[in-house]
Amino acid sequence: MGGGPVHEALDAMELTDHHCHGVTTGTxxxxxxxxxxxxxxxxxxxxxxxxxxxxxxxxxxxxxxxxxxxxxxxxxxxxxxxxGPAEVNRRFLGAARTGVFCVDTGFTPQRLTTPAELAEAAGGARAHEVVRLESVAEAVAARGVEADAYADAFRAAALDAVRRPGVVAVKSVAAYRTGFALDPARPGDADVTRAAARWLADGGRLTNPVLVRELLWTAVDLGLPLQLHTGFGDNDIRLHRVDPSLLTDWLHLTAGTIPVLLLHCWPYQRQAAYLAAVFEEVYLDVGLTLHHVGPPRARAVLEEALEITPFRKLLYSSDAYGVAEFYLLGALAFRRGLGDLLQDRVDADELGLTDALRLARWAGADNARRVYRLPDGH
Incomplete structure (x- = not known):
C-alpha cells in the first residue's frame, strides 16, 4: 500500500457508508x-x-x-x-472505521442486523434507514387492494414508510425488475389501474413496467434522495438494460427535483460519470464493485469513475450484505484506491495537497452528509 499524507488522511477518516445492508447474526x-x-x-x-x-x-x-x-x-x-457471529461482526465492522451507515432494509431473505444493531456492532456508529419502494408496493399488494385503489394505497404506504424516524432516502431496484429502457413519462391513472389489475391477478414480484414507472415518479413526489441500483448485480440483471445512460430522458423530466444516486455502476462507471457531469441532481458510487474487484483493482475503477465526475458527486458505499468482511474490504479498497490516485496526482503536481485532502474528505464522508442532510457529527 502506498504512503503519503492523502493515505494518512483517508486511513484516519471515519467513513459515511451511504448504501449498505445488515449482516447475518447466525453461524x-x-x-x-x-x-x-x-x-x-x-x-x-x-x-x-x-x-x-x-x-x-x-x-x-x-x-x-x-x-x-x-x-x-x-x-x-x-x-x-x-x-461466533457477534465477535466476527464486531471485529470487521470496527476495523472498517465507518461512522455512519445508510441501511437498505428492504431485502431480508434471512435474519440480518437491524440498522441499530449494525451501528452497535460497529462500536457506537450511527445508522439511518433507506426504504426500498418495491418492498412497500409488494406489501400493499399482499395486504389486498383493488386495482383502482392501488396507486393511492401505494403512495400512502410509501409516505408512511419515509416518515419513520431515521429514514433518509428511498431506493428502487428497477434495474432488477424491468431495466431502464422505460417510457420516462409519468403514467396516467387509467394506465396504472390496468397495470395493477394485471399484477394483482398474477401475483409475484413487482415487474410491471407501468407500475415501476409509477414507483419512480412516486419517489420524486416523496422528495427524498433516490438510490438506484445500476450495473453489476446477480443474474436477475440483464446487464445491457441497466446502463444508467438509459435514464437520460427521465433525468431530463425530473431535473430540479430530487437527488438521484447511482449505485455500483460497474461496468458503466463512465456512463454514470457522464450523467453526474451533466445533471445537477445525479451522484454516483462504485460500491459493491470495490470488494468484488478487490483492493488491487479498486484504483482502476475509481479512476474511471473520476475521469469527469465533479468531485462533489462521488460518494462512498460498501454495499456490504450478509458478511461483515465486505464492510472491511469495501472500506479498505476505497481508502487504498482513492488514496493512491489522489496522492499520485499530488506527487505529479497535477493536484495540490490541500485540494486532495479536501476531495478525499468529500468522497469519504461529506458528500453523503450533504446529500442526505445528515446532522453534523453523524
Missing part, C-alpha cells in the same frame, strides 16, 4: 458463507473462495481473526465459527 457453514461471497449462484465443484472477492477475504480479513494471511478456506471458516 454460517461453508455453503452459506460462499453463497454470500458472490453475486452468482453456487456451481458444483467451483468455490467462491476462488474469486477476486474470495482471495481478498483470505488475504485481508484472515489477520483480523488471528490467522495468517491467505489462510486456507477451511481454517478461515473454522476460526470464524469458533469466534
Amino acid at each position: 454460517l457453514d461453508r455453503p452459506g458463507f460462499e453463497a454470500l461471497l458472490t453475486e452468482g449462484e453456487p456451481w458444483p465443484g467451483v468455490s467462491a473462495f476462488d474469486t477476486p472477492a474470495g482471495v481478498a477475504v483470505r488475504r485481508h480479513c484472515a489477520p483480523l481473526l488471528g490467522l495468517e494471511r491467505h489462510a486456507p478456506p477451511d481454517a478461515y471458516l473454522a476460526r470464524r465459527a469458533e469466534l
